[in-house]
Amino acid sequence: MNLSNTAVAKQPNWQAVCHTADLVADSGVVVWLDGIQVALFYLPGQAQSLYAVDNRDPRSGANVIGRGLVGSLRGELVVAAPLYKQHFSLHSGACLEDASQQLRVWPVRLNGEAVEVALA
Numbered sequence: 170m171n172l173s174n175t176a177v178a179k180q181p182n183w184q185a186v187c188h189t190a191d192l193v194a195d196s197g198v199v200v201w202l203d204g205i206q207v208a209l210f211y212l213p214g215q216a217q218s219l220y221a222v223d224n225r226d227p228r229s230g231a232n233v234i235g236r237g238l239v240g241s242l243r244g245e246l247v248v249a250a251p252l253y254k255q256h257f258s259l260h261s262g263a264c265l266e267d268a269s270q271q272l273r274v275w276p277v278r279l280n281g282e283a284v285e286v287a288l289a
Contacts, residue, residue, distance in 0.1 A: 181276060181287035181288070181289070182287060182288040183278070183280070183285040183286070183287050183288075184202060184203065184285060184286055184287075184288055185280070185283040185284070185285050186200040186201070186202055186207070186209070186284055186285065186286050187200050187209070187283075187284045188282050188283060188284065189279065189282050189283075189284060190282070191284070192209065192211035192219075192284065193211065194211055194212075194213050195211070195212060195213075195239055196210070196211070196239065197209060197210045197234070197235035197236065197237065197239070197248065198211075198235060199224050199232070199235035200284075200286070202275070202286050202288070203288055205223070205224075206223075206224035206225065206232050206235075207221050207222070207223065207224055207275060207286060208221070208222050208223070208224040208234045208235030208237075208248070209221050209235070209277065209284065209286075210222075210239055210248060210259060212239065212246070212259075215246070217260075219277045219278070219279065219284065220246075220259040220260075220274075220277065221274065221275040221276070221277035221286050222234060222248070222257065222259065222262055222272040222273065222274050222275070223262070223272040223273040223274075226250045226251075226252060226253070227264075227270045227271065227272065228250065228252070228253050228255060228267075228270060229250075229252045229253060231252060233250065233251045233252060234248060234250060234251075234257070234272065236251050237249050237250050237251050237257075238251075239259070242256050242265060243265065245258050245260070245265065246258070246259045246260065247259060247265065255267060255270060257270075257272045259274075260274070261274060262274040275287060275288075275289075
């Protein structure tokens, strides 16, 4: 088998960014990931309890998403941006009010007591 002609699935590069003790239930914390600010949201009791999205608000350019309010809008888990109040899906990063705005979303997981985010 010639591996040079076979697509090899790229494995995620998981980076530890904080510990579970650093998380705040139903709220966000901001971590540094390879030169980028990432907002982590911990929602205990949900099917998926951890979310990682860009901390930079695409409308204002301010690094404030981690301070946004978490809730549900139209059946979607969202974070409301603190400055202009637009709502971003925690699953996809899409803005519910303006399709031209998007937050980057990262895979996130617990590995023991470590919170890890995958670099693409």
